[in-house]
Amino acid sequence: MADMATPPGSAPDTGGRRDFLTLATTAFTAVGVGAVVWPFISSMNPARDTLALASTEVDLAPVQLGQAVTVMWRGKPVFIRHRTPENVASARATPLTELKDPATDQSRVQKDEWLVLIGVCTHLGCVPLGQKPTDPHGDYDGWFCPCHGSHYDAAGRIRKGPAPLNLAVPGYTFTSDTKIRIG
Amino acid sequence: MSIGLHKSEFKNPVIRWVDSRLPLFTMMQKEYGTFPTPRNFNYFWNFGALAMVSLMIMILTGVFLSMNYTAHTGYAFDSVERIMRDVNYGWLLRYVHANGASMFFIVVYIHIWRGMYYGSYKAPRELLWMLGVVIFLLMMATAFMGYVLPWGQMSFWGATVITNLFSAFPVVGSHIVTWLWGGFSVDNPTLNRFFSLHYLLPFVIAGVVFLHIAALHITGSNNPLGIDPKGPQDTIPFHPYYTSKDSVGLVVYFIVFAILVFFMPNYLGHPDNYIPANPMVTPTHIVPEWYFLPYYAILRAVPDKLGGVLLMFGSIALLFVLPWLDGSPVRSMRFRPLARIAFALFTLNFFVLLYVGGKPAEEPYVTISRFATAYYFAYFLVILPLLARLERPLPLPESIARAVLGRGGGPIPMAAAAKPMEKA
Numbered sequence: 001m002a003d004m005a006t007p008p009g010s011a012p013d014t015g016g017r018r019d020f021l022t023l024a025t026t027a028f029t030a031v032g033v034g035a036v037v038w039p040f041i042s043s044m045n046p047a048r049d050t051l052a053l054a055s056t057e058v059d060l061a062p063v064q065l066g067q068a069v070t071v072m073w074r075g076k077p078v079f080i081r082h083r084t085p086e087n088v089a090s091a092r093a094t095p096l097t098e099l100k101d102p103a104t105d106q107s108r109v110q111k112d113e114w115l116v117l118i119g120v121c122t123h124l125g126c127v128p129l130g131q132k133p134t135d136p137h138g139d140y141d142g143w144f145c146p147c148h149g150s151h152y153d154a155a156g157r158i159r160k161g162p163a164p165l166n167l168a169v170p171g172y173t174f175t176s177d178t179k180i181r182i183g
Numbered sequence: 184m185s186i187g188l189h190k191s192e193f194k195n196p197v198i199r200w201v202d203s204r205l206p207l208f209t210m211m212q213k214e215y216g217t218f219p220t221p222r223n224f225n226y227f228w229n230f231g232a233l234a235m236v237s238l239m240i241m242i243l244t245g246v247f248l249s250m251n252y253t254a255h256t257g258y259a260f261d262s263v264e265r266i267m268r269d270v271n272y273g274w275l276l277r278y279v280h281a282n283g284a285s286m287f288f289i290v291v292y293i294h295i296w297r298g299m300y301y302g303s304y305k306a307p308r309e310l311l312w313m314l315g316v317v318i319f320l321l322m323m324a325t326a327f328m329g330y331v332l333p334w335g336q337m338s339f340w341g342a343t344v345i346t347n348l349f350s351a352f353p354v355v356g357s358h359i360v361t362w363l364w365g366g367f368s369v370d371n372p373t374l375n376r377f378f379s380l381h382y383l384l385p386f387v388i389a390g391v392v393f394l395h396i397a398a399l400h401i402t403g404s405n406n407p408l409g410i411d412p413k414g415p416q417d418t419i420p421f422h423p424y425y426t427s428k429d430s431v432g433l434v435v436y437f438i439v440f441a442i443l444v445f446f447m448p449n450y451l452g453h454p455d456n457y458i459p460a461n462p463m464v465t466p467t468h469i470v471p472e473w474y475f476l477p478y479y480a481i482l483r484a485v486p487d488k489l490g491g492v493l494l495m496f497g498s499i500a501l502l503f504v505l506p507w508l509d510g511s512p513v514r515s516m517r518f519r520p521l522a523r524i525a526f527a528l529f530t531l532n533f534f535v536l537l538y539v540g541g542k543p544a545e546e547p548y549v550t551i552s553r554f555a556t557a558y559y560f561a562y563f564l565v566i567l568p569l570l571a572r573l574e575r576p577l578p579l580p581e582s583i584a585r586a587v588l589g590r591g592g593g594p595i596p597m598a599a600a601a602k603p604m605e606k607a
């Protein structure tokens with residue numbers, strides 16, 4: 001090595017220089033590949049018009065005490081239940097220690113009698129049964145998902161079965177005493 | 184020979200002209216004509232060729248179905264009904280495609296079973312085996328997305344449940360699911376991309392099949408004895424011997440296929456898929472297509488969401504590392520008295536999983552599925568590694584020729600057998 005002619009001006013440590021150049025080129029290529037790949041990946045995320053379809057108005061006036069209705073929001077069912085005082089009392093009597101995904105009933109409602117939930121099982125996305133009086137309501141007087149057997153209570157909290165989380169509460173606001181806007 | 188041209192041995196001047204510029208004919212002749220193949224194949228060696236035929240049938244019928252199919256949530260179901268009722272021979276194309284998927288899986292499952300019994304995954308064929316597992320995974324993705332296209336209730340809810348599997352992963356899970364859907368639920372963007380990918384993936388499969396076969400032609404085929412051919416007395420040319428043997432299997436394949444298509448076209452399907460998709464109502468009992476049931480059973484055997492998903496993916500990932508889990512140098516289980524029993528149980532167990540996967544998530548099925556899942560994993564992770572150390576294999580035959588030509592074996596009976604043939 002030592003007796004090989006070194007071109008004038010080049011550092012003797014050509015190994016380190018080579019490594020640096022290789023590394024810089026690789027890094028640069030990686031950034032370039034990333035920049036090219038990103039638009040493709042991103043194009044698969046929800047488009048702007050899909051995002052724009054994001055809110056639904058619901059009139060609660062016709063829903064009698066003890067009744068439930070299902071409305072569609074973002075392609076998913078939303079459960080709205082007009083709860084009786086007994087429903088509320090039973091949901092509030094449950095100690096948090098018994099819950100898999102602890103949350104108080106109060107934290108899941110804006111007005112005690114109106115429970116609004118996304119009707120999608122947090123296991124693998126089936127629609128739980130329990131909206132109709134004739135449906136099974138599971139072991140906890142709420143909803144029952146027949147797909148793999150998850151039971152939800154009167155506050156939509158997971159009590160038994162493979163689902164890990166409570167039924168989600170969508171963002172909603174009361175636009176008047178008997179109207180809500182979801183989303 | 185002119186410089187730069189391949190020296191072709193073909194006599195026909197046109198073939199020769201092409202072949203000397205692009206030696207496709209020479210390649211086909213070498214890989215499928217004279218290719219030296221072990222002389223002792225049994226009918227299990229038909230299934231690779233049958234899988235190839237299945238893939239071609241799926242692509243052919245799929246391309247023609249696409250000419251009348253509409254990938255839109257508002258039209259998809261009706262367009263499939265139109266194919267069934269109004270399009271000339273549309274019913275035939277669709278029934279061949281739908282049952283063809285089942286035939287493809289039957290064939291590929293037997294093909295994989297063959298590889299596991301005769302130890303075809305062992306050195307030097309590890310990469311060949313892994314390419315096979317890649318094909319299997321791509322097939323599952325393709326069939327899953329194809330089943331979504333008719334947009335019936337099972338299409339919709341199958342798609343919902345399977346895409347939701349990814350939500351089990353912490354932090355990124357829900358983003359992955361939204362990304363897969365292109366929205367907030369399985370909807371039109373999902374149907375569109377599934378159609379695009381359903382059209383694309385079979386061609387990707389064709390590409391991997393090419394690599395699979397290229398790798399096969401480097402190592403050569405395994406055989407029922409699992410020992411290497413030691414010379415020309417152990418092999419025969421692929422053509423005409425195995426081309427004819429494969430043809431026999433092909434006839435049987437077409438008979439089974441025809442019985443399905445013409446006499447029981449909906450037997451393997453689910454009647455709920457003739458109900459248009461309804462995002463507001465889940466059918467009470469959703470099941471995937473039969474070929475996914477064993478994995479679905481594993482998923483449901485675990486009471487924990489992430490655990491179930493990991494175990495399900497793990498059950499297939501194990502196939503990738505099978506060559507390193509089974510350290511026994513003896514390939515064919517004919518010579519492995521204990522592994523043979525364990526594998527027979529594994530096979531039975533696979534059918535048990537398939538059965539419970541199709542049943543509701545109730546007792547006794549849940550408990551059965553747990554035991555069956557345990558055995559599935561134990562076979563790969565405990566039994567095979569242990570047997571590789573503990574088992575005493577039977578003595579291997581000296582050579583393929585000796586084993587198949589009887590006790591006297593070897594060159595003498597071969598020469599004797601060859602004589603009358605020469606006269607004829």
Ligand code: HEM
Pocket residue numbers: 238241242243244245246247248249252263277280281284287322325326327329330331332333381382385386388452
């Ligand atoms: C690996 C090969 C393939 C498999 C396993 C496969 C599987 C499937 C399955 C299971 C279905 C649902 C059938 C039903 O229940 O109606 C389907 C539908 C469909 N496939 Fe494929 N397919 C394959 C290749 C292709 C190719 C290459 C194309 C297009 C070039 C294609 C186009 C279609 C179309 C348009 C439908 C919707 C019509 C229908 O539902 O019958 N498929 N496929």
Ligand code: FES
Pocket residue numbers: 121122123124125126145146147148149150161162163
């Ligand atoms: S989707 Fe509800 S329990 Fe699995």
